[in-house]
Amino acid sequence: MPEAGAMTIRTERLSLRMPEIDDFAAYAQIMASPRSVGMGGPFDLRAAWGMFCHDVALWQLFGHGALMIELGETGECVGQVGINHGPLFPEKELGWFVYEAYEGRGYATEAAFALRNWAFATLELPSLVSYIAPGNAASVAVAERLGARLDSIASRTDPADLVYRHLAS
Template identity: 55%
Template sequence: MTVIPTLKTERLLLRAPTFEDWPDFWELMKSERSVYMGGPFSTVHAWGDFCQGIAQWKMFGFGSLSIEVISTNQCVGRVEINYGPRCPEPELGWQVFDFAEGKGYAFEAAIEMRRWAFEVRELQTLVSYIDPRNQRSQGLAERLGAALDETAEKQDPDDLVYRHS
């Protein structure tokens, strides 16, 4: 049985997703903010994406973790490593709910998830597939130290691929 890890940073707990995290995730996925991920999505598609992040733990030993603020116990988004038919390489991804943007949560969570992936899971590479219109995610990838890799296979033909080292 695969154990989903719990990771901790100064402000955040990265933990297994629960059904209580679903309503805010659904709000994000049906909103215009999801356009950079191919949305807005139907309930069925969003539910499939939510569950896929959990199922990948069993298949690959990595997947989605909910981002919870320790001081409030509030879930503010998720950080994940995706793989499978939609992702040519393991992908470090992040989503922060509307009410939690601009507080550095995605940056803090992505740093910890990347550290775990390289040090504990011993992955050799991680990329982030980013819609070219999503300047905030591009900026975050660059703050994380990822570099644009124009030779990498893309998830979508228009994606930018940032490689983490």
């Protein structure tokens, strides 16, 4: 398993790195906003902190977790990508979000593609899923750009969620 702070994946434009305490303020802000509705929010500070800690703890517990998305040129944090698991997720989930000011630039797709490929190569998973709230057209578009396909029979915690399946190639 990666040591704390040691996991980094680089792409053409991005650096995906372990979360740091300085990332929490922006994380808590998006979780408190209406943009978190598709993740079950909005969340208060206590719930956001628990989710942030969950994202970090997954590395110790499962050998995967969340990575913050940084612009390679500036080091600016623009969002998060992660592989979720645990009792709240029927399967390992590839998830992502980008802060509002950075949407529409392909960062979520680029980051999710890199982490998905890392997961397939390193964790040797046969597949991952992405749980997406109905009406979240931006996330559906990311999943489809990644080659994921709707899986109507996949298990899900929220029966309303769309489940997109990513297969290892």
